[in-house]
Amino acid sequence: MSYSSLVSIQQSISDGEINCQKLVDYYLSNIENSKDLNIYVEVFENEAREKALLLDKKYTENPDSVGQLFGLVISIKDVLCYKDHGVTAGSKILKGFESLFSATAIQRILDEDAIIIGRVNCDEFAMGSANENSAYGPVRNAVDTSKVPGGSSGGSAVAVQAETCLVSLGTDTGGSVRQPAAFCGVIGMKPTYGRISRFGLLAYASSFDQVGVLAHSVEDVSILLNVMSGYDENDSTSSSRPVDDYTKDLKVEGKKKIAYFQNALQHESIDKEIREQTFNLIEKLKAEGHEVEPVDFEYLDYIIPAYYVLTTAEASSNLSRFDGVRFGHRSDKAEDLIGIYKKSRTEGFGTEVKRRIMLGAFVLSSGYYDAYYTKAQKIRRLISEKTFQIFEDYDFILMPASPTPPWNIGDKMDDPVEAYLADIFTVQANMVGIPAISLPFGKHKNGLPMGIQLLANKFEERNMLAFSKNLMELFF
Amino acid sequence: MNIYDTYETIIGLEVHVQLATKSKAFCSDDTTFGADPNTHISVISLGHPGTLPKMNKKQVEFAVRLGLALNCEINPRNTFDRKNYFYADLPKGYQITQDASPICLGGQLEIKVGEEKKTIRLHHIHMEEDAGKLIHDVDPEHSLVDLNRAGVPLLEIVTEPDFRSAEEVDVFMNAMRQLVRYLEVSDGNMEEGSLRCDCNVSVRKKGDIQLNERCEIKNMNSMRYARQAIKFERKRQIDLMEKGERVAQNTLNFDPSTGTTSPLRQKEDAHDYRYFPEPDLPPIVLSEQYIEKIKLEMPPLPNELVDKFSIEFQLPKYDVGLLTEEKETAFFFLEICKKTNNYKAVSNLVINKIKPYCNEVKIGISKFKVSPKSLAEFADLIEDGKVSSSIAYQRLFPALIKEPEKSPEIIAQELSLFQSNDEGFLEKIVNEVLENNPKEVEAYKKGKKNLIGFFMGQVMKSSRGKAEPKSTSTLLRKKLEK
Secondary structure, three states: OOOOOHHHHHHHHHOOOOOHHHHHHHHHHHHHHOHHHOOEEEEOHHHHHHHHHHHHHHHHHOHHHOOOOOOOEEEEEOOEOOOOOEOOOOOHHHOOOEOOOOOHHHHHHHHOOOEEEEEEOOOHHHOOOOOOOOOOOOOOOOOOOOEOOOOOOHHHHHHHHOOOOOEEEEEEOOOOOHHHHHHHOOEEEEOOOOOEOOOOEOOOOOOOOEEEEEEOOHHHHHHHHHHHEOOOOOOOOOOOOOOOOOOOOOOOOOOOEEEEEHHHHOOOOOOHHHHHHHHHHHHHHHHOOOEEEEEOOOOHHHHHHHHHHHHHHHHHHHHHHOOOOOOOOOOOOOOOHHHHHHHHHHHHOOHHHHHHHHHHHHHHOOOOHHHHHHHHHHHHHHHHHHHHHHHHHOOEEEEEOOOOOOOEOOOOOOOHHHHHHOOOOOHHHHHHOOOEEEEEEEEOOOOOEEEEEEEEOOOOHHHHHHHHHHHHHHHO | OOHHHHEEEEEEEEEEEEOOOOEOOOOOOEOOOOOOOOOOOOOOOOOOOOOOOOOOHHHHHHHHHHHHHOOOEEOOEEOOEEEEOOOOOOOOOEEEEOOOOOOEEOOEEEEEEOOEEEEEEEEEEEEEEOOOEEEOOOOOOOOEEEOOOOOOEEEEEEEOOOEOOHHHHHHHHHHHHHHHHHOOOOOOOOOOOOEEEEEEEEEEEOOOOOOOOOEEEEOOOOHHHHHHHHHHHHHHHHHHHHOOOOOOOEEEEEEOOOOEEEEOOOHHHOOOOOOEEOOOOOOEEOOHHHHHHHHHOOOOOHHHHHHHHHHHOOOOHHHHHHHHOOHHHHHHHHHHHOOOOOHHHHHHHHHHHHHHHHHHHOOOHHHOOOOHHHHHHHHHHHHOOOOOHHHHHHHHHHHHHHOOOOOHHHHHHHOOOOOEOOHHHHHHHHHHHHHHOHHHHHHHHOOOHHHHHHHHHHHHHHOOOOEOHHHHHHHHHHHHOO
């Protein structure tokens, strides 16, 4: 038994081959068998079984009464709130914390009868590109357990990769869904900023964060996007623009114009084989009749510095609420208010989180604000303008999801700057707020997965998904 | 010349107005004052992980209303910023405020200090959220936190340093209180903290142009404390300067028990608030139509009513003050004045009878059950000399309250309260009074002219108040001086 899409599962249920209980059993046994990968922070075993039983009954009584996500077993990243369930952002500072409400995205999938099987490991507060910065320890790549799975949604990527669930919800602030998807050979998509409500997503950098989906098939990404998208009064930055049906008629009409950045593919940091395979793909697309052209993108080397200035600035403020006063970890060594802050935060946060809080507080501090924060904002604006300019002439931008294949666990722990540079191809989508998807395309000669990325203009998810489906069918 | 008189005090204010919205600035928690601690809270006001602010539109409307009343320029594109600092009453570790683009710019409020008019210029008004409250006097070992107030919407009004005395500050704050109550944007209650101010105080030699270092005084929850604090601070700063020392810029706490100020925090703890744009709230764009609509719905303002009552209605200053103090009273008065031109009689009636009555039975004056039309009629009865004012107040008013639906004229008729200036009727009573008081008549004739009051009283008594005073006095004098 192995399922790659919700449609096939729903077909099997309707054919009487399987039911929700059997599905849950299947995924629970896979979770049990993959414990060494350190995917799950918590498995909602009994709850998932009970829900499956109820749903099977509901379906037997009236097959039309079940929701769109009936038969979907899903895991969620440990930064998404699920009422009366723990949520810790992979951090000691939230040890034992249970959310009093459900994230809008979570509520919407529950309303459509999804079964949440557990919450999965991630980098602490979604800060990292290798899932090594977690209080629960690193997640391992199922293809090669000595390798990192990418991050920060590493748990989500491996959860899908190791078939412990059909899909997983991650979050993407600078590539946290797409890069681990690439490292684990699954699909990872982040929608337009504002398409899915951020209410109930533990904020890392508010103007960058989006909920994203990791799955085996474009169809599953589409149906989840259908369910989760749309305005939410609890998130003022969510878009009130009507939601397309991302599942209907996912066909590519006509030939597309696709841009790529010559300097990105020639970048010093890029792996030789990834470059070659990307150029191969470009040739294949041309052979299909699409126009694929190099365009200049002079801001490539500014992306990472600007991104880290802006995201750490927001993070330094977003993480202030973890102060040991109202919830989460409070140091028992504290003797006064300042002591509660200093000791609780010192004990509760991991090294990378502390580094980013310090960096963020620094770039916002008086005297440095203009030199860093203001300048980074300007760069963000320039990058956005340039990107939208490209989309005036092109349907998509194509580039690898990561300049390198997965590295060994522990390899980049001592060099944060090198680890930051791993985000070079993914952060553009978050800087601009546009949708992007990483698709698994072939294998590196060392046997590790690779991901190719498509970026589309704001709210062009439908076209992006249609083209992705087409690409998957043709080449991968 | 006293050395203190050679200095002038320069004061600027930061006034915080708590808005009378039903729910908080960025979530739907109730804002009613006085609830049990930590009962008006939610995951949003507690800053739980994953929560986001959502804008209360009323807050914006109230800000625009106040801004228009103060002649401010309304900023059409409003953004919010985060002010970052750690404190136990601040759940998120930052306050949502407006730093870069406040909703109101400039503006001014005219105040009257004694007989002199003075314009206080405003720098700006911005929107922000309040913090919670720390309670230090309940538990001997711990400070307790009450977050009911956390997230309640505030407007901060920042003035230019235009004040020169504590008295001016006092007048300004009273005028501000009156204004926010007229506009119904706040209850303006200082005791409950709905209206509070921080004072920036500096001193300089009279004639100097340069401003010296200033100190900000916080924690003054009444105007009495503010006056004390300013006076203390003025003396402290002058004493320092006279000793040749520098006044260090500092944030000071006022201690009401000693009447003194002391530094709130040490210099090394000086805050860098690391303001930056609030990414969770998109800009709020105010259309011209939106602002125009609020402008059209504006009630008459206290200053406009003061002018109307004193110039158009020719009322004395004392009356104008009492009538315009509260919008409810002013509007009630105006309603009656739509039915009569006897403004002074109406003013007397409102000030001397209706207000005290409403205070006594503890109702708002707008709830007073006699219609403006009847009250106008009541005033006319007095002014036309049909019922004496003492009879009207002592007998007609209570009767009218008992039967508020009935016309005062009919009641006066039924109780035969109309005063008389019928010569025959008057003469009979006057003659009786003079005959019954021969000693007093003699004394009067010998020059004790002030006995006229005694005779008047006697006539009033005998006529049960119906004798019309003017005619009575004329007749009395005529007879006595014969």
